[in-house]
Amino acid sequence: MAPGVILQGVAEAVAMPVPRPPPIAVERPEEEYPGTDGKPMAENTWQAVRVRYAGDALAIHFQGRGFVATDLLVYYREDDKGATVARDVMVVPGVDGTHRCTYRIWDEGGRAPHFVLEVISSTTQENDDGRKRKTYAQQGVREHFRYAPLSTRRAGMGGDWLVGEVLRDGRWEALPPLGRERIRSAVLGLDLRVRERDTGGGFRELRFFDPIAGEDLRTLADSERDRREERQGRIRAERESARLRAMLEQLPGAGAGDAPSDGA
16 A cells, blocks of 8 residues: 555544554654555546545544544554555544544554454455454454445345444444445444436445534535536526626617606
């Protein structure tokens, strides 16, 4: 993986409350552990867009209360540079949100990510389903979600677009869906849902839904797009209004009744 794009955020438990001590600030010496494993961050644009959305949306929603990262190498055994795993998206409550080149669990008070999301690709599916799940369980990751953005990637997930698991007594247990392709994360206090509409190319998008606010999480890009579309809508409306006025002015007798006639 290339160096992760580091974002800020935190998970706040709902069904399974997570203690929230003050964020741990640690001294980080010069990096002794590589920040890249030479593998591509994303296999395709669909995968990259969803990873970026998840990281940005969670960073805004949970800003200042912990740590969120995308495509970041996590080292889980000190003095073993081979003991590493990369998460597409991870959330660590109770850890300061400063930038990192890598995440070393022993430097973070032993805090492993509580929430992990993997966006499945053809080159990572076997690893995401196998070695990573075992490693996450050993580290104490509380929730592990897998999302297949492309219909061709669903075979290894029982035909589902989205699968969620919770760690109980060292074993992964499936989280029950709230509805079609919709699962609640107790760690985040949010619903992960896959929009049913196909956005093209057999791709369906993942969104984070806030059940308290009653709406999907948004990113700065979403807000900017809305403002841009609103401006464009006003411009189109003004142009149409000007066009109609010009047409009316060209009609025979236009404006004839505007001024009083002589002898009226």
